[in-house]
Amino acid sequence: MTPWMASGLVYASGLALTAGSITLLFIVTRTFNFAVASMATFGFYVAYTGVALYGGLPYQYYPLVFLFGSFLGIVCYFGLNRHLLRRQAAEITLMMSTLGYDLLLLSFIQMYADYLTHSYGLFPRRVTLNTHDFELFGERAAAIILPVIAIGLLTLLHQFMTKTRFGVAMRATIENPVLAGASGINSDRVYMVSWIIAGGMATLGGAFMAMAMTGTPTMGMFTIPLMFAGAILGGLTSLYGGILGGFMIGMTEYAGVFYLSQQLGPWVLGYRMAIPLILMAATLLLFPRGLAGIPLGKIIEKRFGRKRGESA
Amino acid sequence: MTTDNKSYSNLGLKDFFLKREVMVIIVILALLTFLFASRGVNIILTIFIDFAVFAIITMSLNLETGYTGVPQFGRVAAVIIGAFAVGAIPGRIMAMFMGLPYGVEYASDTVNFRLVPEINQVLAGSWLISLGFLIFSLFIAAICGAAIGWLISRPAIRLKEGYLGISLLAFGDFFMWVGHNWNAMVGGSVPVSVPDPFRIFAGSRFMVIVLVIFVIAFLVFTYLQKLHRSPFGRSLRMIRDNDLSAGAAGKNIVSVRTQSLVIGAALAAVGGGLYVLYVGSAASIGFTKLTFTFWPWAFMMLGGIGSNIGVLLGVFVLVILRTMIVIFRSQWFGFLLQIGIDPLWLEFTLMGAVIIIVILFMPHGLVPEKVEPMLPKSRVRAVMERRRLAKEQGNQS
Numbered sequence: 228m229t230p231w232m233a234s235g236l237v238y239a240s241g242l243a244l245t246a247g248s249i250t251l252l253f254i255v256t257r258t259f260n261f262a263v264a265s266m267a268t269f270g271f272y273v274a275y276t277g278v279a280l281y282g283g284l285p286y287q288y289y290p291l292v293f294l295f296g297s298f299l300g301i302v303c304y305f306g307l308n309r310h311l312l313r314r315q316a317a318e319i320t321l322m323m324s325t326l327g328y329d330l331l332l333l334s335f336i337q338m339y340a341d342y343l344t345h346s347y348g349l350f351p352r353r354v355t356l357n358t359h360d361f362e363l364f365g366e367r368a369a370a371i372i373l374p375v376i377a378i379g380l381l382t383l384l385h386q387f388m389t390k391t392r393f394g395v396a397m398r399a400t401i402e403n404p405v406l407a408g409a410s411g412i413n414s415d416r417v418y419m420v421s422w423i424i425a426g427g428m429a430t431l432g433g434a435f436m437a438m439a440m441t442g443t444p445t446m447g448m449f450t451i452p453l454m455f456a457g458a459i460l461g462g463l464t465s466l467y468g469g470i471l472g473g474f475m476i477g478m479t480e481y482a483g484v485f486y487l488s489q490q491l492g493p494w495v496l497g498y499r500m501a502i503p504l505i506l507m508a509a510t511l512l513l514f515p516r517g518l519a520g521i522p523l524g525k526i527i528e529k530r531f532g533r534k535r536g537e538s539a
Numbered sequence: 540m541t542t543d544n545k546s547y548s549n550l551g552l553k554d555f556f557l558k559r560e561v562m563v564i565i566v567i568l569a570l571l572t573f574l575f576a577s578r579g580v581n582i583i584l585t586i587f588i589d590f591a592v593f594a595i596i597t598m599s600l601n602l603e604t605g606y607t608g609v610p611q612f613g614r615v616a617a618v619i620i621g622a623f624a625v626g627a628i629p630g631r632i633m634a635m636f637m638g639l640p641y642g643v644e645y646a647s648d649t650v651n652f653r654l655v656p657e658i659n660q661v662l663a664g665s666w667l668i669s670l671g672f673l674i675f676s677l678f679i680a681a682i683c684g685a686a687i688g689w690l691i692s693r694p695a696i697r698l699k700e701g702y703l704g705i706s707l708l709a710f711g712d713f714f715m716w717v718g719h720n721w722n723a724m725v726g727g728s729v730p731v732s733v734p735d736p737f738r739i740f741a742g743s744r745f746m747v748i749v750l751v752i753f754v755i756a757f758l759v760f761t762y763l764q765k766l767h768r769s770p771f772g773r774s775l776r777m778i779r780d781n782d783l784s785a786g787a788a789g790k791n792i793v794s795v796r797t798q799s800l801v802i803g804a805a806l807a808a809v810g811g812g813l814y815v816l817y818v819g820s821a822a823s824i825g826f827t828k829l830t831f832t833f834w835p836w837a838f839m840m841l842g843g844i845g846s847n848i849g850v851l852l853g854v855f856v857l858v859i860l861r862t863m864i865v866i867f868r869s870q871w872f873g874f875l876l877q878i879g880i881d882p883l884w885l886e887f888t889l890m891g892a893v894i895i896i897v898i899l900f901m902p903h904g905l906v907p908e909k910v911e912p913m914l915p916k917s918r919v920r921a922v923m924e925r926r927r928l929a930k931e932q933g934n935q936s
Contacts, residue, residue, distance in 0.1 A: 259701045310899060318700045319610045320898060323840065327894030330833065334887035338880045345879020448829070452709035459705060497720025504713055508694040511706060 231485040233370035234439040239477025240377040241267075241435030242450075243470045246457030247381075248428035250469025253458070254401050255421040258308060258321040263454055264447035265332035266299050266426060267433025271442045272336065272351070274434040278359050279349055285356055285438065286372060292434045293427035300426020303328050304419055312418065336444045354442035369438040377435070381470060384424070388466075397421065453480070453500070456507040476503040560906050563852045570859045578866060584749050588817060589858045591752040595759050595810035597835040597842075597850050602763060603803040605845035605908070606772060607796055608779030610704030613691065613711030614807060615831040619823065620687045621680035621808025623718055626725040626821025628683075629676045630734050633658045646722060648729040655732040663738040673736040673751070676816060677809050684808020685801045687714075692800045696793055711828050718823030730822040733815055752813050759806055763847055766802075768915075775799055829887070837890045840897045843904025852905055857893065861886055 245263050252260045270292045277288035307324050316324075343351045361368050388394040399407040400417045408414050432454075433447060440446070453476055461472025483502035487495040575583050596618060603611040627646070634641040634654055644650045662669045691710045698706060718725055725731050740747045766772045774795055778785040782792050811831075815821050834857075842853025864872075864885050872882035897904060914922075 253701075259705060307895060307899070316898075319704065320902070322610070322701060322704060323836065323894060324898045326833065326836070327891045327898065330829075330887045330891030330894065332891075334884045334891065337884040337887070338875075341880040341884070342878060448827075449712070452712050455705040456709050459702060463702070494720070497716060500713055500716050504709055507706070507709060511694045511698065511702075 229485075231481050233367050235478050235481030235485075237367075237369045237373050238436055238439035238481060239474045240373045241432045241437075241439070242453060242457050242477040243377055243473035244380070244428045244432030244435060245450075245454040246461060246473025246476070247466055247470040248425040248432065249454060249458040250461055250463055250472075251421055251428070251466050252425045253463050254466070255397070256308065256312060256321070256418055257318055258325060259318070259455075260425065260429075261322065261326040261451070262299070262303060262329040262332060263429045263432075264451040265329045265336060266296055266429040266447070267436065267450070267454075268336050268442075268444060268447035269299060269332065270296055270430030270433035271354075271356070271437035271446060272339065273430065274437065275351065275354055275356060275442060276343070278356065279343075279351075280347065284361065285359055285434065286368075289376070289431060289434060292430050296426040296428070296430025297423040298426070299332070299430070300422035300424075301419065303426070304422040308422065309415070309418070333444075333448065340444050352443055354437070356437045356442055357439070360438065373435050373438065376431075377470075380428070380431075381467075384466070393420070453477075453503050456503050460507055460510050476506065479503055479506055560848060560852065563856065563905055567852070567855050567859065570863075574859070574863070574866075581745075582862065582866065584745055586858055586862050587749050588752060589862070590855050591749070591756040592810055592814045592817070593835060593838060593858060594756045594851055594854045595752075595813070596807050596831065597838045597854050598756075598759055598763055598847060599803040599806035599810065600835045601839055601845065601847060601850045602766070602806070603799055604839065605850075606767065606775045606779065607799040608782075609707075609796060609800060610700060611707055611800075611803065612704040612832060612836075613707030613709075613828075614835055615826055615828045616691060616707075616711040616714050617684045617688055617804035617807035618811035618814075618831045619714045619718060619826045620804075621684050621811030622815040622821050622826060623714075623725050623823070624680045624683040624808065625676045625812035625815045626731055626733050628679050629672055630655065630658060630731070632675075633661070633672065633734060637661065643723045646724060646726045646731050648726060648731075651726065651731045655734055658734040659738050662734055662736055663741075666739050669736040669739050672734065673816070676736070677755070677812055680808045680812030681805040684811075685805040687808075688801045688804025689797065691804075692797050696796055696800070708828070708832070711832060715823055715826055715828075718821075718826075725821040725823060728824070730820045732820050733818075735819060736816065748817055752817070755809065755813065759809075760847060760851070767847070771795075771798075834890060837893050839904075841893055841904055843906045843908060845908035846904070846906050849904050849906030849908075856905075857889075860889060864889065 245267055249260055249263055252258050273292045273295050274285045274288045277283065277291065278285050303325065307328060308321070311321055311324055340351045343349045357367070357369060363371050386394075388398055396407065396412045397417050397420065399410070400412055400414050404414055407417075436450065437446065443449075454473065457473030457476040458469050459472070460476060461468035461470070463469065480499055480503050484495060484499045487502075571583060571586070574586070596614065599617075600611055600614050603609045631641045631645050634645055637657065639654055639657065640650060645654065662672060691707065694706065696703070719727055721727060722729075735744075737744045737748050737751075774785065774790050777788070778790060778792055778795055786792050811826070838854045838857055839850055840853075841857060842851065843849030864882065868882035868885075869876060872885065875882050875885075
């Protein structure tokens with residue numbers, strides 16, 4: 228594996244989780260969750276605090292990261308989102324409310340970073356977590372472990388959504404909230420569980436991304452456009468689409484920057500953000516409903532249908 | 540006086556003071572007096588400048604979000620373009636006329652720091668050139684802002700609510716990185732200085748800047764009020780409230796929304812240009828979405844989405860509170876400093892708390908949008924009078 232591919236895989240796994248988190252919340256509660264930005268940063272800081280204060284590998288703190296994210300999600304749900312959902316607020320209001328929550332979290336992150344500097348003499352404002360990585364089969368462990376964790380989490384989620392009673396209830400609520408409510412499904416609990424899962428995914432994604440990039444208090448703020456780009460690319464209609472979209476955005480960014488900087492020179496590095504944005508804009512222009520909105524079945528039918536018709 | 544007459548007469552003094560606008564204005568005046576008494580006149584002028592710049596930007600946001608219903612989460616893009624336009628173009632033109640280097644080398648830090656003082660000397664020598672420079676700067680900012688507003692709206696405009704907001708957000712960040720990395724435009728990480736058209740006023744420069752920005756903010760306000768009442772403003776609100784029925788009534792939704800985005804972007808770019816002229820350098824890294832997208836959103840939500848007066852009051856209240864956090868950080872928040880926390884972060888806490896509190900408890904803001912009649916009251920009265928007269932004449936004949 229070349230170095231760009233290794234970091235690309237790590238980064239793309241992180242983006243896939245955050246984009247998946249955004250998509251999950253959107254399809255369940257119609258909320259575009261801005262707070263993913265600061266939740267992701269918090270995920271990185273939980274892992275960093277563990278490594279810096281108690282030693283060990285970043286990976287062993289991931290369960291804690293997930294739990295912390297779930298906590299942030301629950302706080303947002305009970306403090307904010309629940310009231311607005313009951314009021315049947317507009318999409319924009321829901322979006323703005325999570326922006327407010329995000330800014331609150333951002334200020335707490337900054338204060339926490341100050342506190343770490345003051346009380347423990349750490350340097351939490353520029354962190355490269357991948358120095359704590361180890362080698363596995365001659366590669367950086369993160370490039371193997373993180374995609375595996377991401378895929379494992381996705382499989383688990385898939386099993387949960389298809390095999391358990393509650394998962395089926397969740398899918399029913401996504402499909403038709405009114406009908407699901409009428410058949411006795413407690414939508415309140417469905418929303419809560421989706422915030423728990425989405426919060427955990429967002430923080431875990433942030434902890435992943437910190438293995439490929441420099442961790443700063445504004446890390447999430449700077450990458451949130453890309454997380455949303457991934458979610459939009461996925462079409463915001465299916466969880467798998469969102470995860471695929473995030474992964475594609477991450478990989479395209481790394482591959483594009485690597486290829487273009489070889490062709491055109493290192494100045495391309497500064498404009499790396501343009502690559503995923505152009506990808507997103509192109510997708511929006513061609514398929515306003517994202518990847519999931521591409522009528523694959525129709526295209527295939529049209530192409531091959533005609534051919535069959537001609538030959539017949 | 541009959542009871543009938545009383546309901547039409549002017550509001551009593553008590554009602555006047557209970558009106559929300561008036562209450563907010565009284566609070567603002569009290570805070571200003573307090574700051575003036577404790578810190579002197581300079582802090583008041585700083586607040587006024589911040590207020591006027593952000594008032595322009597927030598009113599442009601209000602045009603797009605409040606009137607048209609486009610969730611503009613990329614306000615910073617247009618502001619940045621205005622800033623870059625003022626940083627890059629008028630100075631170069633001056634340099635060209637003066638026979639100084641004006642190409643790529645204008646933005647390099649070793650050349651720029653010698654060029655700008657020379658240009659400043661010329662500007663300080665003639666008020667005509669200064670005035671021309673100022674007007675041209677704002678004009679070019681508006682043109683560039685409008686162009687970028689149109690360009691950004693292309694892939695995004697057909698989308699629905701949330702999709703639209705998020706695509707705009709994604710484009711907003713992009714320009715900051717362009718400005719930061721493209722050294723040939725405004726110097727990138729070592730920003731260019733901007734020639735100062737207010738140099739001619741020497742000692743009272745600060746006062747004049749406040750006055751100029753205030754006048755421009757007032758012009759923007761009047762323009763938007765006019766636009767609000769115009770047929771175009773009515774079709775904007777029609778599309779916001781129900782785009783389906785607006786489409787059925789023959790409005791071209793995409794074109795009207797695009798026009799609104801272009802006007803809004805031009806106004807925001809003027810705000811950004813003024814800010815750069817005031818600060819004196821075009822540092823692209825300072826134009827983050829926190830300051831120039833999320834703050835204006837907080838201002839607008841506090842003031843009341845869709846109401847321009849409310850927006851102005853919202854900007855004023857929050858700008859004062861923000862300045863107070865900066866000024867009194869060691870006096871009021873000493874307990875935070877003791878554990879090493881910089882109280883400046885409270886700015887974000889304030890911003891987040893304001894957004895959340897407004898959404899939960901005051902969804903329409905300080906001064907909610909009012910339903911306005913299509914014609915001003917006097918004209919409605921005149922029309923009614925004419926009809927009555929016509930009727931009487933008809934009866935007589």
